Amino acid sequence: xxxxxxxxxxxxxxxxxxxxxxxxxxxxxxxxxxxxxxxxxxxxxxxxxxxxxxxxxxxxxxxxxxxxxxxxxxxxxxxxxxxxxxxxxxxxxxxxxxxxxxxxxxxxxxxxxxxxxxxxxxxxxxxxxxxxxxxxxxxxxxxxxxxxxxxxxxxxxxxxxxxxxxxxxxxxxxxxxxxxxxxxxxxxxxxxxxxxxxxxxxxxxxxxxxxxxxxxxxxxxxxxxxxxxxxxxxxxxxxxxxxxxxxxxxxxxxxxxxxxxxxxxxxxxxxxxxxxxxxxxxxxxxxxxxxxxxxxxxxxxxxxxxxxxxxxxxxxxxxxxxx
Numbered sequence: 001x002x003x004x005x006x007x008x009x010x011x012x013x014x015x016x017x018x019x020x021x022x023x024x025x026x027x028x029x030x031x032x033x034x035x036x037x038x039x040x041x042x043x044x045x046x047x048x049x050x051x052x053x054x055x056x057x058x059x060x061x062x063x064x065x066x067x068x069x070x071x072x073x074x075x076x077x078x079x080x081x082x083x084x085x086x087x088x089x090x091x092x093x094x095x096x097x098x099x100x101x102x103x104x105x106x107x108x109x110x111x112x113x114x115x116x117x118x119x120x121x122x123x124x125x126x127x128x129x130x131x132x133x134x135x136x137x138x139x140x141x142x143x144x145x146x147x148x149x150x151x152x153x154x155x156x157x158x159x160x161x162x163x164x165x166x167x168x169x170x171x172x173x174x175x176x177x178x179x180x181x182x183x184x185x186x187x188x189x190x191x192x193x194x195x196x197x198x199x200x201x202x203x204x205x206x207x208x209x210x211x212x213x214x215x216x217x218x219x220x221x222x223x224x225x226x227x228x229x230x231x232x233x234x235x236x237x238x239x240x241x242x243x244x245x246x247x248x249x250x251x252x253x254x255x256x257x258x259x260x261x262x263x264x265x266x267x268x269x270x271x272x273x274x275x276x277x278x279x280x281x282x283x284x285x286x287x288x289x290x291x292x293x294x295x296x297x298x299x300x301x302x303x304x305x306x307x308x309x310x311x312x313x314x315x316x317x318x319x320x321x322x323x
Contacts, residue, residue, distance in 0.1 A: 017072070022065040029057030070249070074241065084248055091252050095259050098222075102263055105215035106270065112207045114276050131277060132208045137200040141272035144195045148188050149268050152223075155184035156261045159230065159254050166247045171237065178234040181257070185227030192220050215271060219263055226260050229253040 033054030039047025073079040079087070113131045132138055139145055162177035201209045233253045236242060242250050269275045 020065075020068065022061050022068070025057065026061040026065070029054050029061055033058055070241075073246075087248065091255060095255060098259060102215070102218070102266075105211060105218065106266065109211040109215060109271055110276055112211060113274065131274070133206050135201075136206065136208050138208075138274075139195065139199070139272060141268065144191055145268055145272045148191050148195075149264065151184050151188045151191070152261045152264050155181050155188070156258060158184065159257050163250065163254055166242050166250060167244050169244050171240070171242075174237050174242070175234065178230060178237060182227055182231050182234060185223055185230065188223055189220060189227070192216070192223075212271060216267055219260070219267060222260050222263070226253070226257045229256055 031054070032050055036047050036049070036051030036054050040051050041047075158177045158180040162174050162181065165171075165173035165177055196213075203209055203213045230253050233242075233250045236249070
């Protein structure tokens with residue numbers, strides 16, 4: 001009996017995937033990309049070429065692997081409710097890892113900005129108690145950063161419009177809303193590129209500049225990825241892939257885009273507006289060691305309760321299948 005026949009006679013709701021070359025190809029591509037970038041940064045010949053080959057292989061692997069996932073769901077109908085639930089959990093964990101990724105950059109910025117000191121006085125001169133460091137001219141938060149904030153908030157509305165249009169079976173409005181969202185994403189990236197080219201400081205101009213460009217730059221990269229994600233959803237909408245019952249692929253894109261929106265709000269408040277320093281007297285009063293411990297324990301208990309409710313609620317079991 002073939003592996004395909006085994007699927008049709010299985011007595012469980014889970015998807016046993018067919019053998020695939022893409023994990024091995026993807027791992028090899030990532031190795032080539034990593035080694036190539038290391039060689040390139042150390043000025044070894046051939047490093048740039050190896051990195052380029054690795055990058056192209058990574059992109060190719062992503063395309064064909066996700067193509068297979070769509071085929072498994074739409075053609076082979078392998079994505080049952082149990083499989084969809086697992087995919088949702090996987091996406092939720094991925095976004096959680098992204099939250100921790102950005103937390104590192106915020107932590108670095110807060111460590112330097114709320115307690116300015118000179119641990120690297122021989123490299124970056126930071127006068128104790130002075131932030132931003134002398135010679136740094138920050139961006140006006142209510143110029144381009146504020147415009148970008150409005151753009152991303154509006155894009156959050158349009159992607160929600162697209163979601164509700166899918167639920168209502170309105171394919172025309174779904175396409176319109178996704179077009180608006182993609183164009184707003186491109187507008188945000190364009191404004192940020194303009195902002196970078198007109199910055200009064202460079203990447204190597206101290207701890208402020210480095211943490212600023214790392215945090216906002218990686219967010220900008222995530223905006224580009226999210227825009228591509230939504231553009232793919234737009235193309236699939238034209239092909240009629242999404243229905244009111246089956247559109248979890250779009251939901252993943254919407255989750256990712258809302259995450260990008262929230263990260264930008266924190267960047268706008270705490271890096272562009274330096275809100276942490278403005279609230280420092282309040283923080284010293286409220287965030288004592290005992291209070292932080294209590295909040296941490298309550299947060300863990302709340303997260304555990306929400307997770308338990310999600311996995312035991314009937315409404316969670318009725319979510320759309322991924323495809």
